Amino acid sequence: MQRVGVFVCWCGSNIAGTVDVQAVSEALKNEPGVVFSTNYQYMCSQAGQNMIIDAVKEHNLTGIVVCSCSPRMHEATFRKTAAAAGLNPYMVEIANIREQCSWVHKDMMTGTEKAIILGKAAVAKVNLNTPLTPGESPVTKRALVIGGGIAGIQTALDIADAGFEVDIVEKKPTIGGKMAQLDKTFPTLDCAACILTPKMVDVAQNEKIRIFSYSEVTDVKGFVGNFDVTIKKNARFVKEDICTGCGACVEKCPMKKVPNEFNLGMDNRSAIYIPFAQAVPKVATIDPNACNMLKNGKCGLCAKVCAAGAIDYTQKDEYIEEKYGAIVVATGFNPISMEKFDEFAYNQSKDVITSLEFERLTNAAGPTAGKLLRPSDHEHPHTIVFVQCVGSRCDSCAEKGKEYCSKICCMYTAKHAMLTRDKYPDTEVYVFYIDVRTPGKNFDEFYRRAVEEYGVKYVKGMVGKVTPEGKKLKVQASDLIANKQLHIDADLVVLAAAIEPDQTARPLATMLTASMDTNDFFTEAHPKLRPVESPTAGVFLSGACQGPKDIPETVSQAGAAASKVIGLLAKDKLTGNPCVASSNELMCNGCSSCERVCPYGAITYVDKEFRMPDRTTKVRRVASVNPAVCQGCGCCTVACPSGAMDLRGFANNQIMAEVDAICK
């Protein structure tokens, strides 16, 4: 029989205001096993903890029940207190009489009655508690970063800076991501390439960082500290270690009519290509869908002109298996498709473009060498209409668009409008907005400057219809302040398209067993207090894969994710959670139910020899739980038809004892 001590906390007036704490401690004195019961103003204070330690020694307590706040708050505190008193920390049970009692009841009688019942349940459970010892697992001191945009780059640099090896897997031929496609960055207007490319070079030169470009993650096994990852290196038909990036092949390639994805299809590239001048790694890649040599064996010019002999038409996809201790997801975002937004005539006119396309149109390395020209006739546009919130902030049942605010559009539109007015004072620039959302350091000042100093015409209202007519785009819009409908003859219409997570995010989340929200953004472990950790241990989040973010926010989150990874990799061993499932092999019938429901892949089946009553041996298939992977969710204990699965610390008999105590 246990010797149980009960400690009822007032939590100031939080609990004592609605629960008669004296009555609770008195009532619980008579429960089986209870040898000591008291109450105190703040059990979590140093004085309160000392009270527990003293009572353990004085009354030889073997179990502790604390009636206080949610175990999420102070279970860890009281476990440490128990350990300090010489008890096993898992001999502590918390009865939540604050969140589940005083905060939800108004009446003292009801609150007190329920507090006593919850206390009784905790006493019944602690009577069946057994000391538990957490297991340990080793840590592979290397990290994997999935995605090579600014988020992935910053995370990798910060982890490498702490002395750990990092691999970046990037699906495109170069790292750099969306930021490499931008022209200028708000609110300081420094050129994106000027601040990004030094970081890309840092990555390339860092001895601790390896880049797997044109590659993807195809399989993830294992658990925190011990992930086994398969990386598929797509065949680029160029030997990466030999190619010097001289570009002779690109120049000579006769197949020059391939839409250039880096410029969003606004110009063409050759079949063998280097995405942009500062690409890292600066290695050519052959597009197998465009190359004549690969399609029908007729050409081979690039191999002839390559002085280094780097071209290899026989290259195959390669699968590499690597071990990592931590995985950082940095898969980023894309603008949504404008196909469904017929009212803006995106499909009808080349002069209706998205904001990302506008970035390329104003970039010196873009299709117009930085001159703002209409894509249709290469003429200088005079009247430009920017439309905000295209596909953002839509109703959940709308067929097109997203429910959330894409967050970055207000600022980049202000930037586009300001830069246009600055460079081309002969232009008239309209911005149609629903709300201008500019929270951020120097952000609102930036937007006001666009209006006050650069004369951008901000109109509170929305564009309803764009009709191409001759060389003009007829824009019909509302001005809600003037209470007028406007008709503008525009030369160029720029749509601030909503952003969405990259398409690779969902299959990756499945591989990682990391959770996502309904919009396919990765979910963080806690929206405020653990924003860069996935609920899946060892998986961390960096950048826009977790939610819409601008560059300053992405970089800070990338650094935060890196610091979490470093904290994990700095450990030699990881202490697990001892409250894990285990199977009673004698009862297990090998049905695989538990294996199927386990969300973490912690259960495998092994063939084991058992001695039968007649002294013969028999091999049976039984479940085996890997305690390092098990998160203690309890799915398997419910699924098991023979009752062989049990959860340590939350055993079936403990739960039943709690239920009995409540119903008594």
Added chain:
Amino acid sequence: MHKTYLQEEIIRMSGVNPSKCMRCGKCSASCPAYDEMEYHPHQFVNMVESGDIEPLLKSESLYKCLSCFACIERCPRGVEPAKLVEAVRLTAIRKQGANHMTANDVPALLDDEMPQQAIVSAFRKYSK
């Protein structure tokens, strides 16, 4: 906020929840009859939401709406302003106790230039 009987009737009849509106004005930006209307689509939504319905009942705007449903099609929040206009219109018609026109009266008033959609809309407006 307490809703008036009239306001609740119109909301119930139309099935529209005007508080879903985020005041973007895309309805009024899409409206082909905008310049004909005293109260514009976004004002309809706002006035029903705030219970200011009497002026709408008296307004000619009720009969200027073409029922083209462009506002319904384009509203990003799924508010459906044209349904509100129709509900207010029905309230006005029912209030006066009688139809002003029967379906049989309509053909005589048609001319060749009238768009098909306006005819369909007229039947809906007047033949209740």
